[in-house]
Structures are given as C-alpha cells and as structure tokens.
Amino acid sequence: MLLGLLVSALTLSGIAASPAMADEGGTDSQAEEFEYFFSGNVKYNDEPLEGVSIAVSGNGFEAETETDENGQWTLGVPEKEAYELTLDEDTLPEGVIVEDGQSTIDAEFGLTKRKSVNFFLGEGQRVTTDYGAQVLIRVVNGLNFGLLLALAAIGLSLIFGTTGLSNFAHAEMITFGALMMLTFSNMLGLPVWLAILIAIALSAGLGWTLDAGLWKPLRKRGVGLIPLMIVSIGLSLALRYTFQFFYGGSTRQLPGATLPREIVLGPILLSWIDVASMATSVIVLLAVAYFLLRTRIGKATRAVSDNSPLAAASGIDVDRVIRIVWVLGGALAGLSGILWAYFRPGVSWDMGFQILLLVFAAVTLGGLGTAFGALVGSLIVGLFIEVSTLWLPSDMKYVGALLVLILVLLFRPQGILGRRERIG
Amino acid sequence: MTNSEPAASAEPTGGTATVDTRDLVVEVRDVTAGYLPGVNILNGCSLTARDGELIGIIGPNGAGKSTLLKAIFGLVKVREGGIYLQGDEITNQKANKLVSKGVGFVPQTNNVFPSLTIQENLEMGIFQKPKDLKHRLEFVVDIFPELGKRLAQRAGSLSGGERQMVAMSRALMMGPHVLLLDEPSAGLSPVRQDEAFLRVKEINRAGVTTIMVEQNARRCLQICDRGYVLDQGRDAYEGPGRELLNDPKVIGLYLGTLGQD
Amino acid sequence: STGGTTPEESEEPADTGDALAIEAGERDLTLKVGTILPQSGTLAFLGPPEEAGVALAAEEINEADAGIQVEVVYRDSGDTTTDIATVSVTDLLSQDVSAIIGAASSGVSFTVIDQITSAGVVHFSPANTSPDFTDYDDNGLYFRTAPSDLLQGEVLGNLIAEDGASTLGLLVLNDPYGTGLAAATTEAFEAAGGEVVAEELFNTGDSNFDAQLSAINASNPDAVAVITFDEAKVVVPALVGAGYPGEQLYFVDGNLADYSADFAPGLVAGAKGTLPGPELEASFEDRMLGVDPNLDSFSYGPESYDALMLIALAAYAANSTAGEDIGAYLQQVSGGSGDGETVTTFADAAALLAEGSQIDFDGASGPITLDENGDPTEATIGIYEYEDDNTYTRIG
C-alpha cells in the first residue's frame, strides 16, 4: 500500500517521515527495496527521450535506470542524502547535444522522500506572447472590463444625479441581479433568457421597494445627504450579509458561464458572452444618455437633482421622477450584475461590494452625475487596471487606477467631464 | 374671463369683509406658519386676491413676505388657518399639484436649475404641457432677447440678472392663472426692471391673477391694483397701490424718501 | 488507504523523559471548548466543514462516555475587516472555556492570540499555516493541526516537475497561506530543474483576475498552479476560457473541490491537486455529513476534528480542564514527546490513558504529531486528479 501515497514530515524538528509515492509509469522493481526515490524526465527541446540511461551515485551507492516511452525514470536510493545523478550521453539519440555540465546534477532530498530531477536538454523553445500583443490583449480586456464598470456605474450615477445620494448599497443591487439570476436559472431551472428577464424585473422591483420603503420616507423627513449616505452604508451591510445568510459564502457559476472563449481575433480571444456584454453596455449607455439629454423625464431628472423644490414648483412630480430613477437604477444594476457574473465569471454574496470602489472611482473620475463621465471614467479605470500590471506587481493592480484618479483630479478637480461651478 | 380694471375705489384698510363682484381667486385666511418648531413667522396673516387682480406685497426684510408666498405654494407648512384657491382649500398641498391647478411661482433665491441649459430651464416651466413649447418659447424670447441668443448656455454660469430673467421666463412659460412672484426685479438692470414690471402688468391685464413681492416698492405700487404691507408676519396696511405710495406712514416706515425726487 | 501512517524508524523520538506522567484511574471532567471559526465574511465558506469537524469530535467524545464530557460554544471569527473575533473571544473567555479552536485565517489568529493565551487558555487552530506562529511568544499555549505549507509545496513542486513540466506559472493569493505555499512550490520545482516563469499575486477581495491571467497566459508555462481559496471558481474558468489547457492546472488544499456543479464538463479534466491528509475514509465523510448534511466541502474538517480530539485527550491525560494543563499535555498525546501507543479513536485512547499509559493519537487528518512549538511535524499529502465530470479522485 505504499504506492499512491506520499507521506512526509518536517525534518526541522528532527523527525523524518515515511513511505513514498510512485507514479504511473516509472516504477520498477527497485521501488520495493528502497524508501527514497529520485524520479524525473528527460526531454530534448520539449520532446521526451526514451531509452536514455540515468545513473545515481553517492554515499557508497550506485544504480542505473532507463527512461520509458514518456521520457520518465525513477531510481530508488537507500538514504536521504545527497547524490549525484548522471545522464549517459552515449545513450542519447543522434543529434541531441548536451551542453557542458548539463548531464550531471547534484540532488538532495528535501522534507519528503521523493525528489524530482529533470534533464531538459536543448533550447526548450517556449512560445510566449510578445509585448505588443500583450498590450493589445490587456487593452481589449481593459475596455471590456471598463464597459462593464460603466454599466454598473451608470445606475449609481443616475441615482447620484437625481438625489445627490452616494449610494453605497448600489453594490448590493448589483449582487442582487446576479443572485436572482442564480436563483431562477440554477435553482429553479428556468431557461436563461427567462431567468435574465425575471432577474432584471426583480432588480427593478428592488429599486422600487428601496425608494418606497426607505428613501422616500427619509426624504420626507428632510434628512441630509450625508446621513443618507450613512444609511446606505448600513443598508449595504445589512443586504450583503442577508445575501450571505441565504446564499452562503461560496462562489457559484451561472449556466454557460464557464464555456471557453471561441472568437479569435489575432492574439485576442473573446467569448460570445464578452461580445454580448460589451454590446449591451454600449447600447444601454447610449440609451441612458439619450434618456437624460433628450427625453422629458430625463431632463426632469436633472432638474430634480439641481433643485428639487424648484422642480416641484415647475410642476414636476419629484417623487415620481425619483421613483423612476430608482427603478431604472435597480434594473441597470441588476443587468450589470448578471453580466458581471458572466464576465468574471462567478456569483458570490460580495461580488458587487468587491467592485464598488472601482465603480465609485470611475464615476468620480468622469465627473459626478454625468452619464458620459461615468463611461469615460470606467474605461480609464478598466484600462489602467489591466495595463498597469505590465509594470506594477499584480497584487497592486488597483493602485495604478486609483493613482490615476488622484492625479486626474489634481488637474481637473471637477472630473474629466464635470463642469466647474461659477463663483459669485 | 373678466377683464380687470384697476380697483375703482380704495378698500378699507385691513378689511376682509368687502363686497366685490369678482370671485376670490386666492384667499389666505389667518395663516400661521413657520420653519422651526415653536417659532411662527406668519402670525395670522390674511390676504385676498380677486380674479385678475395684481397684488403687491412690500415690507421690511424678514417680515415674512417670502414665507407667505411659500406657504401659499405649499413649500412651508401652514400650522393654522387656511389657504383657498377659487374656493377650494389648498392648504399644504403638494407644489406640483398646484401647478396643475394653474398656479405658478418664482422663488426669490435658487430659482434656476444650474446644470440645465437655458432652453431646458424654460422647458421645465412647461413640463406639464410639453406640446405648447415652441409657441411659448418664442413668446418668452421676445421679452428677453438676451436669453434667445444663449439658449444652450448652462444656467449655472449666468450672471445674477440673467438668472433672474430665466426664472421669470420659466414662470411665464407655465401660462398660469395665478402667478406668485418673489422679487422678480431684483438684480435686473433698470431697463430690464421696467420691462419686467410692464410685462407683469401686461400678463395681469391678460387675466392672470398676480401676487408679487417686491423691494422695489415704488415701482411695484405704481402698477399694482392693491398693495399689502407686511410687517412681522402680519398684514399691517392694505390698500390700493397709489394710496399706499403716498401714505406718509408707509413712506416713513417702508419706502424711504430716496426715490421720491 | 491506511498505509504509511505508522511512524517509521526514522522518526526520532523526543526524549521519553520529557513525558509527563499520566495518572491512572477514572476521570470525571467537563470540558468547555470554544470555537472562533468563520461564520461570516469572506472566509465564511470555510466555516461549515470546520465547525462540523469540531461537532463530530464532540459527539464522538461524549458518546465514548469515558469520564469526560465536552461542551462546545461556537462563535464567529468574522474576517479581518470586521474585527468581530475579539468580541467573540471576550465572550468565550467569559464562559471559562479551556481552549479555543480557530481561527481559519492567520490574520485573525494574530488578532486574538495574545488575548487568548494571556488568559491561560489553549489556542488551537486547524488551519493556520503562517510560519510566524512557530516562535510566537504564546506561553506554550498555541497549537495547530494544519500541515505546514513547506510540505505541501514540496510535494506539489515535485509532482509538477515529475509530470514533465519545465516551466510553471503560479497564481497566488497574497496571504500567508498563498505566498508560503507558493514559495515552497517554487523552491521544489526549481530544484528539480524547472523554471517558474510567472508568479502573479492577487489580494483577498479582488474581483477580477484578467490582468494576472493575461500575464500567465502570455508566458505560456507548461503548468499552472492555482494557489487560492474559493477564488479558483472564478479564476479557473477564466484561465481555461482564455485558452489555457485545463489538464495542465494544479490545485491545492484551499481549492481542491468538487466543481461538477459549477464548471462546464471536462473543464478541468486531467488537472491534479494536492491535499493534506490521508484519503478521507468514506465513513468519516459520512460521519461529517451526519453532523451537517449540507456540507459540500470537507476542507479543514479533519484538522478541526483532530484539534478537539487532542484537546480532550490532553485534558483527559492531565485530568484537568485548566488551559495550562491541557497545553502541557497536548504535544505528548499527539505522540510528539513519547513513544506512546498509536490509537485512532477517542475511546481507545481514553482507555489507554485511564490505565496511565502514554498514547500517540493519530486522527482524521493523518499521523498528527505536534512538536514543542505546537506545530505538526507529520502529514500525509494526497495527490488527486480531476475527471471529466470535474470531480476529483485520489491517485496518490
């Protein structure tokens, strides 16, 4: 029963450990006699070589073996000590060149009883992506991510634009869409399109409910914006843990989310989902911009955000406009949550919260409350996150994007598309 | 719709039980209102406006003039008393409801939407009846040609006077039956001020009942049918504009002698 | 598989003279143990199997009816962002627990270790792998059953090398667990003649891994080791989706899980992974499921089970429920300071102890033996391979 099991121990404390493992091919009769093993591969330019003989020597022990058809070999030794492993150059096929010193390796066991020693001969041609293509890939990924951020941001921006509220619970509205999608497609087994529609409808419903149940009463009491922001932080916390309460802490996948990408454009690989999500983002962003700039309700939305008592005095039903915005914001957040779950891919209870800061950064960078600003800001944030890691360590990838935010605001305190206020 | 003529005779000061053939359009009955709990700004203030009348309200700063207009328009909570529009009680009704009933209001401060363009600001004036837009836009631009040249400029970047024009125009866009104006002339250059007063008068002659608060008291009393002097949340004097204009007491307390020359 | 769990002759027994005497005779003890395992927060998915492991151990100890009854108080450790662990510990200490099992995250354990050990209570983590605990000034009260990253890393590095990969990409969670394991893996892999061509780190709470994956894909390694927790559910489909072959992936204990419900069929078929512990007996899994039928993962369940077992045995051996006494006996009952008889169930162990003899308890997570620092010295590391339905089976 030693086979197929690897037991090891920390030598640090002076206690060594037990049996060994062997792999599928390389076991030979020796294996039964010894407790410690060397094993490995012999390859020439990444091709395995068969019938190459390998010798081990050291501590008064010598043995030899040959590689199998996969270029693999295993050698047992009696003690956990240092040995010298030599590849017999004469057994190599014609034309295989071994550089000086490549044929002998000194090897010593670590904590375990097994030690891999590979002889990789030749140049080992690894096809890596060249720098230009890498940049291109990053840029495409960045645009893709940026568009998604924009979609997530637009609802936030709308709500901010109308009510002045920095809604931290927007993250949970995003998560909500994805979770509803999960519920209706995975758990209840509805077809994807239907599940998407239901999820978006329910997200819109969430927007409606939040406004009707929470924000409107608070507005009526004349609570200021900063306290409202804190309410949204509390709401965010409560909702987030409610999600965890019902859905648990682990990540799950939506149907079709893990299919491979099959659209090849030069070095770039995209999935249909990527394409669909990019297209959706662009269309929705244009539609929202149109809504804000051209439609009557859209203009009323901005009027309410500028000066809601005056809007009321102009005959605008302020509460209705805000309600519409919440419903729309909810639906957009839900949609972005679904796309986000496909893009990432994965659904989890805190998925919205994880990108909240980026969404806020994007909205701010573009200029608070401007629809196009949200788009521009999102694209910049997305691009910087993806591209900056060509130079930055990847665990600091958000640093680049956040620094850009600070630097841009140094020169344009009102954001990229924001407007300066007139003084006096 | 009756054409209005200047009130034929002076009404007794402070009197509310007057007999007049025209219907009461706006009636404020002993209203008490205020912002902070326990502090009343209006203390039993009363006012009437008959169909087609032009009412001027003057008074010292902080007398409660703006508060009175806001109370009529439902923007300040009325604590006691009632407000009636054509006989129906409208006390504490939502502002947008009143707009549908044909009441228009120009606030004293914060009276434009800064991030909207001038055109959009004007469109907001006619929010409830978008189809009349073109017609009315022409009408308004005719009054304030400065605005016509700048329809795409954001109101937030306008000068003080330009803002005031936008605010006036927005109210005119509504085509209201009752117009509440809070210091429409403040910040306008003399020529624009005169124009504004003339327009207000014209609008009024066209049948719009107008209540106007003014600190340019002389001008205001010159054109209005009846004037009220508000002091400390109460109507202290009331009478035809001309009469108040020449009342030595009113002059001493509220008008000053500067403009008399 | 049961092979190899017996200590070999190579195992150098610690001085037998160190062993404290064990008093023979009946016991009548009531042991109160608290847990601070993640119920909420980003590591919450680790909580259920860990709590189930503790619960199972408690159940078995109480059923053994050997003169010791265990009462477990479960509290939340949260994650490091919410600082709830200190509140939980205050609560547990106020209930006079003898030992606290937890936390899952090294960060959280660091937050509370002083509070616990200065109160004379045993702090026993089933999952901490940070090397910093080894020499921590813990009054001799900190213990853990989680095997060292060094061990698993070496096994993983050797495994990848042996599979013929000459280049390796690493996708690593930047926390003590991830970076420690990655370092050990790198060392073993490079010693075997390979080269790590990409090491990309990400932080807990990162949402999008595209940049890291692009970097790995760009360097086109022969194998990729995914050293993460639950993030693997996001990373792996994204990586394979971007064109990297699924069978060249290597998983670790933090993410070796059944992906049949989440991934497209065949997505990770042929991928391998390492997981400490002997092959879990089906019966152990069944027993865990008996405690919590909703479990979908057993990660750190056996380690948690063993933690409570050892604590109870130490209390039994000391015939005391004082934290200091338990701490004094813990190494000994694990087999770390004597040549006691190997036992695998609580009933057997208790019976031996009642006779006054030394024991060497080997539990569900392997032939656990603690050293004088409270760290485990022995571990079994299994090798697993994914099948077409994205479930894994043990191959070594």
Next chain:
Amino acid sequence: MDWIQIFSNAAQELISPTTAAYALAALGLAIHFGYTGLLNFGQAGFMALGAYGFAISTLTFGFPVWASVLVGIGASIVFALILGIPTLRLRADYLAIVTIAAAEILRLIFTTNTFDDVTGSASGLQGYKGGIAAMNPIPDGTYGFGPFTYNAYDWWIRILGWTVVILAALFTWSIMRSPWGRVIKGIREDEDAVRALGKNVYSYKMQSLILGGVFGTLAGMIFIMPRAVVPANYQTSLTFFIYAILLLGGAATILGPIVGSMIFWVLLSFFSGFMARAVEAGWLPFMTQVQAGQLRFILVGVAIMLLVVFRPQGIFGNKKELSFVR
C-alpha cells in the same frame, strides 16, 4: 440564557482599548467632517499609518517607544500633506472618493508581497509590544472587579488608550470654541466666503486634515496594542464603521464620537452574544450557528439605518441644524 454574561461581556467593551481606538479615530473624523466639512473617507489609512509606523519603527529599526510614536505621527503628517495637496481643492463628494482611494493605495502597499521584509505583507506584523509593556508601572497580577478584571498589561493599555482619548477630546473642545474653530466651521459652510474674508482656507483645511489624521494615527497605535498589525483590518469598512460611530454620537460634537464608539461596541458585543446564545438555546430553530453570525451584521446594518432614521443628528447633535441641511 445567561443574560448576566451577555451584559457583562457587553459592558467590557465600554473601556476596551478597541473602543478607545475607534473613539479617537472618530474624534479625528469629527474634526474633519463634523467641523471642517472634509468628507474624509480615508481614516482607515491614517490608522494603518499609525499601526505600521509604530510597528515598523520598532521591529525594523529598533526604535524606542517614543520614537516609534513620533515616526507614526510624522508619517501621518506627511500622508496628510501628500493627500491634501491634490484633494483639498475638491468638492466634498470628490474628496470622499479620493480619500478612499488613497487609503486603499496605502493598504495595498502594506499588503503587497513586494515589501514583505518590512511590512510582513498580508500576514502583517507582531512582536512590537515589548516597549509598551516594559513601560507598564503596574506590577504583574490581575486586578479589577466583576467583568472588568484584567491583567497588568491589559489595564496598562486601557489606561494609556483612554488617557490619550481624554486628552484629545479636551484639546478638540478647547480649539473648537476658539476663533480657530470658528474659521474651521465657516469653511464647512462656504469656503469661498471665508476666503473672501482673508482666511487662508487651504492652510486651515490642511491643519484640520493633519490634526484629525494624527488622531487617527494615534488611534491606530492604540488599536494594535491588544492585537497584531494585519493589513486587512484597514479596509474601507473600518472607515465606514467609524463614520457610523461619529453619526451615532453627533458629527460636530466632542462627546459624540466617544459615546458613539461605546454604544457601537456594546451593541456589537450584545448582538453577538445574544444571537449565538439564542441559537444555542433553540430560540431560532430555522437558523444555523453560521447564519446567526451573519445575522449579527444584518442587525448592525439595520441598527445604523434606524439610528439615522430616528435620530439623524446623532445623540449629542443639535436638532436645529437639521432643518437647514440641503
């Protein structure tokens, strides 16, 4: 259910060093937000600087306690200057996001593996408490009564922590009733107006940012006395909780942050103990232990909301101010 235990555990939070740390950090925010109107959402960053500044100077450079404290304060002053130069010109809401970003950048730098030698990356730092412990004048042993029974070190850090909090509160109280405080409050209302009166608004805002930041830094040092330095502690949620505390007590008040912090921690501990015991006692049969842990945060979230709904000005805040907010 053991109510006494629940309450006595909750009562312990009243004087815990963590409560003191949150109170001090919230007091710093009161200066920033309550008095000056700076919407600083990067207080966690200042706390991290205190924690790391102290720990790194002790561990890496072997500085004595006083020097480590000074290094922490110095670091936060430098951070405030760097942060302030680009951001103090920003509108409040922009400032909020930028300060979050700056604090996150700091946290990411402390977390990244690149500087592992100094920062300990994700596992953080420990073993810096020797200096403080050595200064402890209290002889070894356990002291106290009822739930408030601690050993010498625990008493020492409580005494230290609360002394700092009280001194900071007195200091804040005295400057806020001075002409300096008047300028600061004026800036909160309209900085252009204050500028037109000849006050160097930028400099005042910077002073406020530094002062509140130094409070945050000291809070960060108190915060790590009973625990370890772990970078994940300094996430944005820390700032959120401190804001909740600030608003709970009242934004432009001195006692507000302190009492707010006490209430916050007492409630958190109470919910924690109560929920867990309720599940144990079988009062919530539909809920598992694990879910109970999550329910606590749901309750905290709801409590924050209800608080603002029913007392938007906070406990010590002035109701009158509320009728003028826009």
Next chain:
Amino acid sequence: MSDNATPTTPVKTTGLHVGEAGPGCKKVDPIIIADGVKRTFGGLTAVDVAHVEIPRGAITALIGPNGAGKTTFFNLLTGFDKPDEGKWEFDGRSLAHVPAYRVARMGLIRTFQLTKALGLLTVLDNMKLGAKGQSGENLFRSVFPFFWRSQEDEIEAKAKEILARFKLDAKQEDYAASLSGGQRKLLEMARALMSDPTLVMLDEPMAGVNPALTQSLLDHILDLKSQGMTVLFVEHDMHMVRHIADWVIVMAEGKIVAEGDPHEVMRDPAVIDAYLGAHHDTDLGDDDDPESVEHIHAMKELIDDEQ
C-alpha cells in the same frame, strides 16, 4: 421701528480725475489700476477692460446691463477667477497670481451677488469671522484663551454695533441659514465691514433690501467714506447711485464704455438707451400705449389656448 429717514444730502467728493472724464481716464489718486484685463468663457468675452482706475477715498459705482461682466470683473480683481491676460494692481502692488485670501488681507474685501452666508454659524459668529488679525485663529494660540479673550470681546462689541445698524441684532443668535433673502444681503455687507477694509467691493448690496433700510445704510457708508474707506459697488438702483456715488463707471459687454460724474453719465444718451431705458423715471402705472395693448392681446391668446 425704522428711522424716519430724512434724506441727508451727502457730501460728494469731486476732482477725482485728471483730464477729460471718459472711459479709462486717469485718476488723481487711484487705488486700483487695471490694464488690459480680459476673461473669456468659451467664445464669450465676459470682461475686456483696456484700462480703468478706481479713485481712492471715494465711492465709485460700477453699472451696466445684465451680463456686462461686472461680477466677473470683481472676481478677477479679488483673485476668485483668473484672467486670460492683463495686469492689475491694488495700492501699488500687483495682484496677478495673488490668491483670494491674500487679496482680502491687503484690505480689499468683496461681497457676493449671490449671497454666501455661513448657514450653520450664528449671525454673530458670521460677523466675528469677518474681523481681521485675530490671534486666536492660530491653531497653537487657540488652545489658550488668554491669548485671544480680550480681542474677542472687542470684536464682539463691534459686531453687535454693526448688526444693530443693519437691523440684524435681533437675529444675532440665530443660524445664518434662517435669514431671509434680504437679511442675507445685509449680513454679507455687514460682515465685509467688520475688517475695516481699505477698499470694499459690494456686488449689488441693496438688491432685495428694503428701501427704508437702504437709506439708513447709505448714511453709514458715507460715514465710512469720511473715515477714509474707498467703496466700489455694483448697483442697479439709480436712486442710490445718484445719491451716494462720487464717480460712475459704465460697463457693457465687458468693456468700460463711459465714466464720470453720476448725474452727467446718466444723461448720456448711450447709457440711457442701453441701460436705463426709456421708461426710466416715468410712472409705469399710467398705461396703455399701443404696444402694450398688443402684447396683452398676444398673451390672452396664449392663455385662451389652455382652455
């Protein structure tokens, strides 16, 4: 309640200019000299002043149609906005690139047309903030009241005195946010006077202020002038301009188009045409000229559409 205002005829300062009175003419003792100051917003040139001098120790009115660029010019002079080009000096010191607060410290205090009351400070605190050179405004000294206590008392006495003049004394303990529109204007001006400025620039100080009160405040300003203060103000109320201004500068479309003695400037047909209007000094009550009747008809039509 209000002083019964008998108009005191103010003493006008004369002989301010050198040579012919006209746009950009030299002054005997200028306090501000601006040269080629230009500010554009996109395509719009808001201010384009070739040369202007403001006389010291006099009251100068800056008038002009709406949107002429008066407020923008104020902003430029006081450092709240930056011109595209040009230079300007105050008291012989160049003000280019001098930040607003420093301009104010030099003794050039301005008020805002759209008022900026500090809402959640009491009216009295608003006033005290206006005082200059307060030692208690230093962070380190602020901790120790004995450094600033006595100065604070003086400031408070002065603030109360000015508030009484501005009829705001009853409101001194209230938040400034609770003031009415006109009261805010008053506070704005009162606060500016707290610092004893060398030059005070008032942007439409009396718009929205009750006429009776205006009159008494003008006397106060004249008082201050006699103590050596220079005043530059924007105002649309011609009675007031005529009453107290020693000098008038007319701006239109960003340029200085006329300068001179108030009475003369107001007789200038160009000024009348562009600024004062034909109805100026006539009673609007007597109508009905044909144009007006026509308008009324048009409006009636509009309104009748509704029915």
